[in-house]
Amino acid sequence: xxxxxxxxxxxxxxxxxxxxxxxxxxxxxxxxxxxxxxxxxxxxxxxxxxxxxxxxxxxxxxxxxxxxxxxxxxxxxxxxxxxxxxxxxxxxxxxxxxxxxxxxxxxxxxxxxxxxxxxxxxxxxxxxxxxxxxxxxxxxxxxxxxxxxxxxxxxxxxxxxxxxxxxxxxxxxxxxxxxxxxxxxxxxxxxxxxxxxxxxxxxxxxxxxxxxxxxxxxxxxxxxxxxxxxxxxxxxxxxxxxxxxxxxxxxxxxxxxxxxxxxxxxxxxxxxxx
Amino acid sequence: xxxxxxxxxxxxxxxxxxxxxxxxxxxxxxxxxxxxxxxxxxxxxxxxxxxxxxxxxxxxxxxxxxxxxxxxxxxxxxxxxxxxxxxxxxxxxxxxxxxxxxxxxxxxxxxxxxxxxxxxxxxxxxxxxxxxxxxxxxxxxxxxxxxxxxxxxxxxxxxxxxxxxxxxxxxxxxxxxxxxxxxxxxxxxxxxxxxxxxxxxxxxxxxxxxxxxxxxxxxxxxxxxxxxxxxxxxxxxxxxxxxxxxxxxxxxxxxxxxxxxxxxxxxxxxxxxxxxxxxxxxxxxxxxxxxxxxxxxxxxxxxxxxxxxxxxxxxxxxxxxxxxxxxxxxxxx
Numbered sequence: 001x002x003x004x005x006x007x008x009x010x011x012x013x014x015x016x017x018x019x020x021x022x023x024x025x026x027x028x029x030x031x032x033x034x035x036x037x038x039x040x041x042x043x044x045x046x047x048x049x050x051x052x053x054x055x056x057x058x059x060x061x062x063x064x065x066x067x068x069x070x071x072x073x074x075x076x077x078x079x080x081x082x083x084x085x086x087x088x089x090x091x092x093x094x095x096x097x098x099x100x101x102x103x104x105x106x107x108x109x110x111x112x113x114x115x116x117x118x119x120x121x122x123x124x125x126x127x128x129x130x131x132x133x134x135x136x137x138x139x140x141x142x143x144x145x146x147x148x149x150x151x152x153x154x155x156x157x158x159x160x161x162x163x164x165x166x167x168x169x170x171x172x173x174x175x176x177x178x179x180x181x182x183x184x185x186x187x188x189x190x191x192x193x194x195x196x197x198x199x200x201x202x203x204x205x206x207x208x209x210x211x212x213x214x215x216x217x218x219x220x221x222x223x224x225x226x227x228x229x230x231x232x233x234x235x236x237x238x239x240x241x242x243x244x245x246x247x248x249x250x251x252x253x254x255x256x257x258x259x260x261x262x263x264x265x266x267x268x269x270x271x272x273x274x
Numbered sequence: 275x276x277x278x279x280x281x282x283x284x285x286x287x288x289x290x291x292x293x294x295x296x297x298x299x300x301x302x303x304x305x306x307x308x309x310x311x312x313x314x315x316x317x318x319x320x321x322x323x324x325x326x327x328x329x330x331x332x333x334x335x336x337x338x339x340x341x342x343x344x345x346x347x348x349x350x351x352x353x354x355x356x357x358x359x360x361x362x363x364x365x366x367x368x369x370x371x372x373x374x375x376x377x378x379x380x381x382x383x384x385x386x387x388x389x390x391x392x393x394x395x396x397x398x399x400x401x402x403x404x405x406x407x408x409x410x411x412x413x414x415x416x417x418x419x420x421x422x423x424x425x426x427x428x429x430x431x432x433x434x435x436x437x438x439x440x441x442x443x444x445x446x447x448x449x450x451x452x453x454x455x456x457x458x459x460x461x462x463x464x465x466x467x468x469x470x471x472x473x474x475x476x477x478x479x480x481x482x483x484x485x486x487x488x489x490x491x492x493x494x495x496x497x498x499x500x501x502x503x504x505x506x507x508x509x510x511x512x513x514x515x516x517x518x519x520x521x522x523x524x525x526x527x528x529x530x531x532x533x534x535x536x537x538x539x540x541x542x543x544x545x546x547x548x549x550x551x552x553x554x555x556x557x558x559x560x561x562x563x564x565x566x567x568x569x570x571x572x573x574x575x576x577x578x579x580x581x582x583x584x585x586x587x588x589x590x591x592x593x594x595x596x597x598x599x600x601x602x603x604x605x606x607x
Binding site: 014015048051052053072073074075076077078081082083084087088089090091092093097098101102104105107157 | 357417489492493495496497499500502503504505506507545549550551
């Protein structure tokens with residue numbers, strides 16, 4: 001397995017509080033990796049540190065074997081892009097202007113806008129289905145379209161690795177599937193490495209080749225969803241009792257939580273047995 | 275955004291530039307002493323020591339150039355500060371830079387008995403720089419760095435602190451009040467050309483740097499995380515922007531005293547017309563700022579003729595309703 005990113009004894013924290021402690025983690029190249037875990041477990045923090053948005057307290061993040069702290073930030077931007085959680089575009093910015101910003105790492109005083117830049121921007125708009133909206137203002141778009149516009153910007157950046165921090169938050173189910181399908185296709189067609197944080201365990205199991213479950217400042221388990229997702233893992237990572245079934249459409253693990261609720265037909269309330 | 279295509283944007287800039295030049299001309303020609311365009315032309319080509327020629331050369335010309343330079347600088351500062359802090363109300367007056375300059379001048383008058391406007395220049399420059407750095411450092415403290423909310427709070431707190439010190443000192447020392455009050459009112463009248471020439475190098479560097487940094491301002495406007503992800507050297511860019519702000523705001527307040535509201539209002543008007551791309555926005559806002567201050571200053575001569583209203587009063591008169599409008603709009607979003 002080739003690796004895209006590796007962390008070495010990585011320790012992360014804010015102020016005095018440690019969030020991730022001495023973590024060694026390898027992210028496979030060309031696959032979709034999803035970080036899962038409870039609120040505040042540090043999955044977003046870990047993702048942000050991989051994109052050099054957060055300086056490690058200790059240890060290092062390696063991109064193609066080189067410590068990102070030592071690489072020029074513009075060089076990193078040509079290899080790795082990040083879509084932060086709920087980004088906001090300045091008022092009045094059009095989709096085209098937004099996507100064009102993705103070419104910033106390739107520009108300097110001497111080299112202004114080139115044909116290659118134009119082509120990458122048009123491809124990104126097309127891949128995300130945003131070509132027809134390119135002259136619309138970002139703040140006029142629906143939630144799903146807006147997120148697609150931002151993904152188009154990260155695509156225009158033309159990087160091997162794409163990091164996304166909860167790309168489906170605040171989207172309805174239709175748009176969640178639409179965004180994840182789009183990312184899945186990108187990975188299929190262009191073998192881009194995609195690393196993201198998702199809240200929905202079932203969607204994570206469907207789209208991820210590789211799942212990293214985070215708990216107690218470190219990785220609790222990692223691997224293929226069908227190999228690692230179990231009632232025991234869910235209990236440990238999310239502190240929740242559940243049963244794991246098979247997704248009737250995809251065959252991927254499907255987590256069904258215990259708890260209270262209505263019963264229809266002759267189903268037994270498992271909660272009573274616990 | 276009204277001017278959408280690049281060609282119409284360029285047209286907009288050219289129109290603004292022509293209007294800017296016309297306003298400079300009008301500022302030289304119009305006033306209590308009757309002069310014509312012809313007299314003004316003669317004052318520069320065949321100077322004859324007449325009263326009109328003296329007024330044009332020694333009073334009206336400096337006044338016009340100062341209004342143009344200060345108006346442009348304040349408007350550009352407003353654009354830079356609003357993008358830097360992501361706060362639609364950011365401007366030199368709201369973030370305490372003018373108050374800092376005011377306090378520095380009052381301190382100098384009270385304790386060092388400074389009396390010349392020339393000396394005011396340097397002292398207020400110093401005060402503006404100190405205030406900007408203080409607000410920046412205070413609001414950068416803490417692990418989440420410089421946030422729009424923190425910089426606004428720090429700015430408001432520092433502005434209130436500086437203003438109350440200023441008031442306190444002025445109350446205790448009424449003797450030297452008059453000279454300071456004249457400066458504190460904010461005006462482009464009665465300022466000599468030498469004052470402008472003294473700060474012109476700083477303003478010039480500020481203008482050029484503001485236009486050169488425009489592409490980076492576009493990236494900065496997308497938010498810190500996105501900007502960092504795109505490879506912008508955030509820390510360095512922010513420091514450079516603060517330095518440009520000190521040069522432009524400090525230079526302006528040094529020459530004309532604290533003139534409010536241009537830094538808030540013009541960036542919004544300019545964005546409405548030409549859009550958010552800083553490569554167009556910064557020069558365009560500069561021209562509009564110059565036009566507004568020149569026009570306000572011409573108006574100031576006619577309202578209670580033969581006496582004059584301080585131009586700061588006129589800009590406040592235009593600015594206050596706009597401020598309320600922007601604040602309401604900002605909170606709605």
